[in-house]
Amino acid sequence: MENHQSGEYSELVQAQAELWNLTVGYLKSMSLRCALDLGIPDAINNYGQPMTLSQIQSTLSLPSTKKPHLHRLLRMLTHIGFLREQGVSTGTEVAYDLTTMSHLVLKNEGAPSMFPLVRSHIDFITMKPSLHLADWFKQDNQQNTFEMAHDCTFWEMTRKTPKFNKMFNDAMESTSSYMIHGFVKNVSNILEGIHTLVDVGGGTGALAKAIVQNFPHVECTVLELPHVIQSISNDGPVNFVSGDMFNFIPPADVVILKWILHDWCDEDCIKILCRCKEAISSRETGGRVIIIENVIGSTSSKTCHESHLLTDMLMLTMFTGAERDEHEWKKLFTDAGFSSYQITHTIGLNSVIEIYP
Structure with missing residues (x-):
């Protein structure tokens, strides 16, 4: 009986999480829009290698007060597959690199871009x-x-x-x-x-x-x-x-x-x-x-x-x-x-x- 109730509770929690994700899922799109308007993918591409949080903040000339919040944005962009983290397993400072998805929206002249x-x-x-x-x-x-x-x-x-x-x-x-x-x-x-x-x-x-x-x-x-x-x-x-x-x-x-x-x-x-x-x-x-x-x-x-x-x-x-x-x-x-x-x-x-x- 306990296992049955535990299964029902787990299913309920899963349903609540899925419903909540649908409810605020538009923020994935808004995070993407923010990344494009800030020029994050092109900044990383122009740099030629993965960039740390500090490097992205400096390159984009964002106020230092926004640096902790930029980390939150990059975390979400990584979660949805738009960026990927480098250096996590080595213990070095995390750097952010482009994925196949983010390559699709680069604005390099002469290259097809979405x-x-x-x-x-x-x-x-x-x-x-x-x-x-x-x-x-x-x-x-x-x-x-x-x-x-x-x-x-x-x-x-x-x-x-x-x-x-x-x-x-x-x-x-x-x-x-x-x-x-x-x-x-x-x-x-x-x-x-x-x-x-x-x-x-x-x-x-x-x-x-x-x-x-x-x-x-x-x-x-x-x-x-x-x-x-x-x-x-x-x-x-x-x-x-x-x-x-x-x-x-x-x-x-x-x-x-x-x-x-x-x-x-x-x-x-x-x-x-x-x-x-x-x-x-x-x-x-x-x-x-x-x-x-x-x-x-x-x-x-x-x-x-x-x-x-x-x-x-x-x-x-x-x-x-x-x-x-x-x-x-x-x-x-x-x-x-x-x-x-x-x-x-x-x-x-x-x-x-x-x-x-």
């Missing part, structure tokens, strides 16, 4: 809508939580707020930068035999430029909204066209949609896909639409599956869209009049979906 993407998602504008979720569920209206929080849609915010627009465009460019290698290396056969390609919502053209560089025979066009590409010159290897994908997509053998459809509800996705179907050439000449998105249920990794679910909640709070499983993707393709599809799980968390007319 910094813009990560920082944009822990910005107040992006996080505030999540506080309105319960109110949104209670109301039967067309607003999403972003509109409830900011009195405008996400896209209206990008048009009227240049700083936010730049942050979003930089974030989208960074997603292209770190997935380009996987796309070019693992699915290069998809681009064999095609001559023209349109990257719909391709931002500043990072993916299109990489395609041209690796497949010079492919003529690439980026279709984007006017305020996104207004300062981009059209004298480079990629052609930029101003327009709205709901109205018109330039004709091409292949249309690429990278992280586009998860922003939109099913009805809008079908409209976009129908425009794509109008734009592409026949299947016999290589015509297809290439979609780069998450496919829920496509991974056996618990961490990656959680990433898909968290991204789905992000879509719920920011846009009208969703992350989708294969069955949900198939329904969209069928409803838009496509005959078949093929999924390749190759680019990290993302999959490549080819759909054929």
Whole structure:
């Protein structure tokens, strides 16, 4: 009986700890934001070797009164795997080094970095809508939580707020930068035999430029909204066209949609896909639409599956869209009049979906 009660108590304590960790888990994100805003990973990287607490405090020019509290921040960053401690077992002063995770957000010029993407998602504008979720569920209206929080849609915010627009465009460019290698290396056969390609919502053209560089025979066009590409010159290897994908997509053998459809509800996705179907050439000449998105249920990794679910909640709070499983993707393709599809799980968390007319 005592052992049974002891087991119940242990389970209760575990549940309390897990609940508390969920309750204040947002402080992991805020610790990460603090590390990025202070420039901790770049400071360690520029130093060229692990740094002690004193060295980090001095390099960042932080007040000496903050040194004990900086230790607490570094302890949390170590706990969540963003940094790692060196010298613990030798009895020397603890030093802090980068991990694979922190290497992903280094801002070294010329190296792909997830910094813009990560920082944009822990910005107040992006996080505030999540506080309105319960109110949104209670109301039967067309607003999403972003509109409830900011009195405008996400896209209206990008048009009227240049700083936010730049942050979003930089974030989208960074997603292209770190997935380009996987796309070019693992699915290069998809681009064999095609001559023209349109990257719909391709931002500043990072993916299109990489395609041209690796497949010079492919003529690439980026279709984007006017305020996104207004300062981009059209004298480079990629052609930029101003327009709205709901109205018109330039004709091409292949249309690429990278992280586009998860922003939109099913009805809008079908409209976009129908425009794509109008734009592409026949299947016999290589015509297809290439979609780069998450496919829920496509991974056996618990961490990656959680990433898909968290991204789905992000879509719920920011846009009208969703992350989708294969069955949900198939329904969209069928409803838009496509005959078949093929999924390749190759680019990290993302999959490549080819759909054929």
